[in-house]
Amino acid sequence: MTHPVYGGIEAGGTKWVCAVGAGPDGLRATETIPTTAPRETIDRAVAFFEREGPVDAIGIGSFGPVDLNPSSPNWGFITTTTKPGWAHTDVGPEIGRRLSVPVAFDTDVDAAALGEHRWGAAKGLDTFCYVTVGTGIGGGAVAGGKLVHGFQHPEFGHLHIPHDRERDPFPGVCPYHGDCWEGLASGPAIEARWGRPAAELGPDHAAWELEAHYLALGLVSAICILSPERIVLGGGVMSAPGLLPLVRREIGSLLNGYIANEAVAADDFVTPPALGPLSGVLGAIALAGGLE
Ligand code: ADP
Ligand code: ZN
Numbered sequence: 001m002t003h004p005v006y007g008g009i010e011a012g013g014t015k016w017v018c019a020v021g022a023g024p025d026g027l028r029a030t031e032t033i034p035t036t037a038p039r040e041t042i043d044r045a046v047a048f049f050e051r052e053g054p055v056d057a058i059g060i061g062s063f064g065p066v067d068l069n070p071s072s073p074n075w076g077f078i079t080t081t082t083k084p085g086w087a088h089t090d091v092g093p094e095i096g097r098r099l100s101v102p103v104a105f106d107t108d109v110d111a112a113a114l115g116e117h118r119w120g121a122a123k124g125l126d127t128f129c130y131v132t133v134g135t136g137i138g139g140g141a142v143a144g145g146k147l148v149h150g151f152q153h154p155e156f157g158h159l160h161i162p163h164d165r166e167r168d169p170f171p172g173v174c175p176y177h178g179d180c181w182e183g184l185a186s187g188p189a190i191e192a193r194w195g196r197p198a199a200e201l202g203p204d205h206a207a208w209e210l211e212a213h214y215l216a217l218g219l220v221s222a223i224c225i226l227s228p229e230r231i232v233l234g235g236g237v238m239s240a241p242g243l244l245p246l247v248r249r250e251i252g253s254l255l256n257g258y259i260a261n262e263a264v265a266a267d268d269f270v271t272p273p274a275l276g277p278l279s280g281v282l283g284a285i286a287l288a289g290g291l292e
Contacts, residue, residue, distance in 0.1 A: 004292065007055035008100070008284030009045055010108055011035075011062040011091060013083050013135060017281040018045050020052045022289070024119050024275065024282055028052065038089045046098045059104040060092055061111020061280050064138075068106065068153055076105040082175050104287040107153050108280050112234070113140035114147060115283030119234045119272035128228045131156060132235035132274070133215065136210030137182040139225055157182035161217040164285070168193070168210060185214040187237045203241050212243060216250030219270070225256070229263045234273040244270065 003022060006290060010017040015034055021027035029052040033044045065081065067074045076092025096103035101156035106114075116122045122130070122142070126233060129141040139156025141148040148154060156179045163172075170193040172183030190198040194207050201207045201266060219231060248270050255264070263269060273279045 004056040004287035004289070005054075006285045007049050007053065007058040007099075007246060008111075008281045008286075008288060009058065009060045009062075009095075010111060010280030011045075011060055012108055012280070013063040013081075013086075016041055016045055017277075018048045019278075019281045019285065020049070020055055021285060023059075024278070024286065027282075030281070035083075037085050038091075042091065042094060047198055049099055050210055053099070055099070055101060055288075056287040057102045057291045058095060058096065058099065059106075059111065059284035059291075060285065061106055061108040061284045062091055064107050065152065065155070066091075066105070067095075067106055068149060076103065082210075090179075091143045102291050104121075104284075104291050106147065106287055107138070107140060109138040109140035109156075110147050110149075110153060111281075111283030111287055112279035113142055113232070113283065114286045115275055115279040115281075116232050116273055117142050118286045119282060121268075121271050122278060125229045127226065128230045128232065129222055129226055130232040130234070130279070131136065131219065131222070133185065133233070133237040134187055134235035136186050137218070139222065141228070143226065153166075156218070156222065157186070158270060159218060159221055161214060161221070181214070181218040185211060185237075186216070187235075190237065198237055201240075207241055208240065208246060211237070211240075212246035212250045216254055217241075219251055220245070220254045223251070223259070223264070230268070231270045232273050232279075233270050234279065238272065244272065 008019045019027050019030040033046045033096030065079045078089045092103045092105035122128045127143045131139040138159035164178045173189045174180045174183030187198050194272045
C-alpha cells in the first residue's frame with residue numbers, strides 16, 4: 001500500500017506557500033507565490049499541484065476572516081477581508097473542484113497552530129496558543145487537543161488592550177477599531193508610529209519597550225482566558241533582536257506572581273515556532289491528513 005501524499009497551502013495575504021508531502025521530513029516540493037489577484041494566485045497554486053501531484057487531499061490555511069461553517073453555502077470562502085479584490089472569494093471549494101480532491105480549510109494561524117502541535121514547539125501539549133505578530137496579529141488555539149472553533153474562529157488580533165494615550169498618542173491602524181491589539185502592535189503599526197519599518201529601528205529604540213508592553217498585555221489576556229501550557233509566538237516582528245526576552249519579562253511583571261504554575265514560570269513558556277516559516281504550510285498538510 002502506498003502512503004498518502006497531501007498538498008498544503010498557507011494562503012497568506014502577502015504570499016501563498018504551497019507544498020506536497022506528508023510532514024516535515026518528506027516535503028517533496030514547495031513553491032511560494034505572491035498574493036496578487038485571486039484568479040491569478042489560485043491559478044498558480046492549482047498549476048503547482050497539477051505539476052507536482054497528484055495528491056490525495058489538500059489542506060488550506062488561509063488569511064481571513066474565513067467561513068468555516070460546514071453547512072454554509074460559503075464554506076471555504078474568504079469573507080469580509082479588507083484586502084483589495086479578495087472579499088467574498090471562493091478559495092477552498094474552487095481549488096477542490098479544479099483538482100478533484102477533498103479539501104480541509106481553516107485559518108492560516110489555526111493551521112500554524114496545528115503544525116506546531118503535530119511536529120513543533122507544542123508537541124504533546126493539551127492546551128496552547130500560537131500567535132503571530134507580522135502584517136497583522138493572529139492567533140489560533142488548541143484546547144483539549146483540538147483547535148478552538150466557535151461561531152467562526154478566534155480573532156486574537158482584535159482584542160482591546162489598555163492604551164495610555166499620554167504615553168502613546170498613536171491612534172492605531174486597524175480600519176475597524178483603531179487601537180485594538182493589532183492596531184497598536186502589528187508591524188505596520190510600528191512603522192506608522194515611528195515613521196520607519198520595524199526592521200530598521202535599532203535594538204535600543206524606544207519602540208521595543210512599548211511593543212513588548214503591548215504584546216504582553218494581549219498575551220496576558222490569552223493566558224488568563226485559555227490557561228495555555230505554552231505560547232508559541234512567531235511572525236516577522238518577533239525576529240527583532242531582544243524583543244522576545246522583553247515580552248517574557250513584561251508578562252511576568254503584569255501577572256505579578258498571581259498565576260503560580262510551573263508552566264508559566266518555565267523559560268520556554270513563550271517560545272518561537274520550532275517549524276519556523278513552515279508552521280503554516282505543514283499545518284495545512286496536517287489538516288489534509290485529518291480528513292481521513
Ligand atoms: P505576514 O504577517 O504578512 O505573514 P511576516 O510575519 O513576515 O508577514 O511579518 C511582516 C512584518 O514583520 C512587517 O511589518 C515587517 O516590518 C516586520 N518585520 C520583518 N522583519 C523584522 C525585523 N527584523 N524586526 C522587526 N520587524 C520585522
Ligand atoms: Zn481591530
